[in-house]
Each structure stands twice: as structure tokens, then as C-alpha cells.
Amino acid sequence: MVWNQTKPCPNDNFLKIGFHFQPPKAYPHPTPQTKTLASIQYNITPSPIFLTSIAEAVYEKEKPGVTWPKQLNAPLEAVDPEIADIIELAKAPQWKGLELIPSENITSLSVMQAVGSIMTNKYSEGYPGGRYYGGNEYIDMAETLCQKRALLAFRLDPENWGVNNYGTRSHCGHLSHGYQTDTKKISAVSIFFETMPYRLNESTGYIDYDQLEKSATLFRPKLIVTGASAYARLYDYARIRKVCDKQKAILLADMAHISGLVAAGVIPSPFEYADVVTTTTHKSLRGPRGAMIFFRKGVKEINKQGKEVQS
Numbered sequence: 070m071v072w073n074q075t076k077p078c079p080n081d082n083f084l085k086i087g088f089h090f091q092p093p094k095a096y097p098h099p100t101p102q103t104k105t106l107a108s109i110q111y112n113i114t115p116s117p118i119f120l121t122s123i124a125e126a127v128y129e130k131e132k133p134g135v136t137w138p139k140q141l142n143a144p145l146e147a148v149d150p151e152i153a154d155i156i157e158l159a160k161a162p163q164w165k166g167l168e169l170i171p172s173e174n175i176t177s178l179s180v181m182q183a184v185g186s187i188m189t190n191k192y193s194e195g196y197p198g199g200r201y202y203g204g205n206e207y208i209d210m211a212e213t214l215c216q217k218r219a220l221l222a223f224r225l226d227p228e229n230w231g232v233n234n235y236g237t238r239s240h241c242g243h244l245s246h247g248y249q250t251d252t253k254k255i256s257a258v259s260i261f262f263e264t265m266p267y268r269l270n271e272s273t274g275y276i277d278y279d280q281l282e283k284s285a286t287l288f289r290p291k292l293i294v295t296g297a298s299a300y301a302r303l304y305d306y307a308r309i310r311k312v313c314d315k316q317k318a319i320l321l322a323d324m325a326h327i328s329g330l331v332a333a334g335v336i337p338s339p340f341e342y343a344d345v346v347t348t349t350t351h352k353s354l355r356g357p358r359g360a361m362i363f364f365r366k367g368v369k370e371i372n373k374q375g376k377e378v379q380s
């Protein structure tokens with residue numbers, strides 16, 4: 070059955086968990102930041118239905134000068150009912166089904182509002198304050214805030230850690246770690262880099278750290294990756310760090326599947342040991358589809374000439 074904005078969803082719970090995109094009647098009180106940004110610009114007195122009233126006030130104020138085609142402000146179901154219907158159809162399996170794909174999660178309406186905003190109109194290659202294109206002041210503001218929050222979420226000192234957002238990656242985690250079969254290199258990483266896997270001790274279900282160390286001694290890796298799509302144990306980061314130090318290798322922790330647990334402080338954090346930590350934002354963090362790369366700042370090593378090498 071197809072249902073859309075004009076036909077209510079067949080299940081009450083569906084509405085309750087925020088899957089139906091009827092515009093909410095009232096938004097919560099604004100945060101101090103939203104108050105300043107929008108109310109200063111448009112001289113609006115904030116109210117409990119703040120966001121709705123801003124939209125209306127902005128429209129009223131700008132209306133005389135608006136000449137753009139109606140279509141730009143029309144909702145999806147009016148402009149493209151076929152796509153709108155497909156989106157509505159996609160809700161059903163997410164609502165009714167039990168999805169056992171570990172890399173997926175269900176995000177919130179507010180996240181979808183943020184990623185489906187006018188920010189999508191901007192090209193913004195580069196970093197805050199150093200973009201290729203002009204007019205990125207609000208993108209910079211948003212990204213700087215995200216960086217601040219990302220460091221806060223993992224209790225990191227900005228003196229020692231930096232973070233960049235990473236829009237897309239080419240292959241799923243285990244593949245991006247260099248997965249290949251006996252006959253075929255599956256991922257771009259395994260094509261462009263020489264990789265060597267390490268395995269579990271199948272009788273215990275834990276990573277075979279002794280074998281990892283032996284392989285590293287032979288292989289001399291420049292980088293060792295921890296993190297997996299389906300490892301239901303804690304990682305011994307200290308042990309892998311020791312192997313990295315012996316090999317002068319970088320330790321990259323891909324915490325994509327566990328970053329929500331790390332942020333909540335309920336499992337050990339890789340930040341104590343890793344040089345680089347990566348995570349997607351859409352798994353246990355329940356954010357939008359995206360990724361982040363955290364990097365340790367400061368002195369990486371003292372070289373043979375006795376000089377400090379920065380990370």
C-alpha cells in the first residue's frame with residue numbers, strides 16, 4: 070500500500086517515532102544560537118513556535134521581491150509525486166521489518182531536516198576558513214560547530230586532536246581495510262596498497278595478537294588498522310600499539326561500528342592509543358550518512374637527527 074502526506078500512516082507508532090513528515094505543529098523553544106542567528110538577521114521576536122514563525126516572517130518580509138518559480142518552494146509530493154511515493158514506500162520495510170545489517174541505523178527527523186536543507190546548494194571543498202569557493206561563511210560556521218561537538222563527544226582536547234568530516238568513502242569497512250579473495254582484489258585499497266590481513270584465533274573468538282605481531286615483523290606495515298564490521302569483542306589497543314611502535318607504524322582505529330559506545334564511555338576508547346581514528350556518523354552515532362577522521366596532533370617521533378617530527 071502506498072501512503073503519503075495526504076493519507077495518514079496506517080500505524081500510530083510510526084507517527085510517534087517521527088517517521089511521518091507532516092510539518093510539526095510546534096517546535097521546541099530555540100537554542101540560544103538559533104535565536105541569535107535568525108532573529109538578529111530578520112528582526113524577529115522568538116516564540117515557542119519559533120522555526121515556523123521565522124519561516125513565515127521571512128516569507129512575509131521578502132515576498133514582494135520574490136520572483137522565483139513556484140516550484141522552488143513546492144513540496145516534493147507536489148513537484149514529483151512518483152519519487153515522493155517511492156520514499157513513502159521505503160518507510161514500510163524500515164517500520165515493519167527487522168533489519169539485521171549491522172552498519173545501518175534509524176536516524177531522526179531533525180537529522181533529516183538538517184541534511185535536507187539549503188546548505189545542499191553550496192560547493193564547499195576545503196576546510197573552514199580555507200575553501201575553494203566563496204560564500205561559505207555559514208557552511209564554515211556549521212562545520213566548525215560540528216568539529217567542536219565531535220571532539221566534545223569523545224572527550225578530546227583540541228590541543229591534541231583535530232577532526233575533519235569525510236563525506237564519502239568508497240567501500241564498506243572491511244573492504245576498505247584491504248579485503249581481497251584468493252583470486253580477486255575486491256576493494257580499491259587492496260588494488261592500490263599492499264595489504265595483509267590478521268585473523269581470529271578461531272578457538273577463542275579473539276584476535277590472534279601473537280600471530281598479528283609475527284606477521285607484522287615479516288610484513289613491516291606502515292599502518293595497522295583495528296576495527297571491524299563483525300567483531301563482538303573489545304580490542305586490545307595497547308597490544309596493537311606496541312606492535313605499531315616496534316614497526317614504527319601508524320595505528321588507525323576504525324571505530325565505525327562502536328563509536329556510539331565509545332562516546333557513551335561504556336567501552337574502552339581507541340583515542341588513548343591510536344594516531345588516527347575514523348568513524349562513520351550513521352551507525353551507532355545515529356547521525357546523517359557521513360564520516361569523520363580524527364587525527365592526533367603534536368610530536369609523532371624524534372628522528373635520527375634528534376629533531377621532532379610532527380604528526
Ligand SMILES: Cc1ncc(COP(=O)(O)O)c(C=O)c1O
Binds near residue numbers: 298
Ligand atoms: C568497520 C567499518 N568501517 C567503516 C564502514 C563504513 O564503510 P562505508 O565507507 O562503506 O560507509 C563500515 C561499514 O559497514 C564498517 O563495517
